Amino acid sequence: MKLSPRLAAIVRMIDLPTKVADVGTDHAYIPIYLAQNTSCSTIIASDAKENPYQFAIENVKQMGLADRIDVRLGSGLSVLNEGEVETVIIAGMGSQTMQDIITADYELAQNLERIILQPMAGAASLRKWLVKNNFKIIDESLVKDERIYQIIVVEPGSMELNDQFLLELGPILIQKREELWEEYTTELINKWNRIKNEIIENNPEHAKVAELNEKIKKIKEIKGIKK
Ligand SMILES: C[S@@+](CC[C@H](N)C(=O)[O-])C[C@H]1O[C@@H](n2cnc3c(N)ncnc32)[C@H](O)[C@@H]1O
Incomplete structure (x- = not known):
């Protein structure tokens, strides 16, 4: 098999x-x-x-x-x-x-x-x-x-483990950084940006926008992306 x-x-x-x-x-x-x-x-x-x-x-x-x-x-x-x-x-x-x-x-x-x-x-x-x-x-x-x-x-x-961000990303995935790590995190950034843009269209002041911005910032930091 x-x-x-x-x-x-x-x-x-x-x-x-x-x-x-x-x-x-x-x-x-x-x-x-x-x-x-x-x-x-x-x-x-x-x-x-x-x-x-x-x-x-x-x-x-x-x-x-x-x-x-x-x-x-x-x-x-x-x-x-x-x-x-x-x-x-x-x-x-x-x-x-x-x-x-x-x-x-x-x-x-x-x-x-x-x-x-x-x-x-x-x-x-x-x-x-x-x-x-x-x-x-x-x-x-x-x-x-x-x-x-x-x-x-x-x-x-x-x-x-109380860090919601780590739980979301995968506490061991972060440590292991397998071959697919880059692609996985890039997909996450794209997904969060997509969700954010959809929310902004209806309500730019929605609390979720700031939350998503924070998550995108954090994951970019982890990936070593400057901005
Ligand atoms: C998409 S298949 C996945 C098959 C295989 N595990 C895999 O990963 O390729 C999902 C299977 O889970 C079964 N399933 C769904 N709920 C279940 C449950 N509560 N207990 C046992 N089997 C369940 C479905 O009948 C179906 O055969």
Whole structure:
């Protein structure tokens, strides 16, 4: 199984080998890759919807991996028993869905070793929510697969991080400055400028304008841009 750059980047964040569940697996590509290339003793692939669930079962069967991958139907972490896995991957969904999944089975989530999250949108709000809800960000990464995606890795625990700007940008992304860092921050500046200009059209005095100007100034400072 050859993974897309996005899925391969998610796999790189797994501390292997581990007992793992890919929640919202759809095609089960990550579980199939893990079964073929690692010694993970427990690999669970789950999906809340019937069609992706059947799709996953079919792919796993076709690859001859039905004895290695347990495919389950059900929402979020509800398909897992307490202590059954150490690592959970939740990828390719929106930030709010991820928050809902963790909230619905919060105790179980708090007993995991690691949750690897790859939101399609809302990474900043997801980070803020995670830190507020006793998860510690232990790693982050950027990956480009048509567009830039963020991967956020957390473990249960508290984090001394109240700086909203850092949470928005990614506290570890700032430190790591991966290859995509320049492109990522330039995209952010463009996005914030776009939002600012839209607000200015209707209400130049809106408090958000000053807030966005401040954020743009800060990120330019971090990038080393003079003005
Ligand atoms: C866009 S696909 C992402 C598939 C794969 N994780 C990836 O990143 O390529 C999103 C999948 O999440 C599933 N899903 C959405 N909400 C879910 C939930 N609460 N629990 C489990 N799966 C869910 C959907 O049915 C769909 O198959």
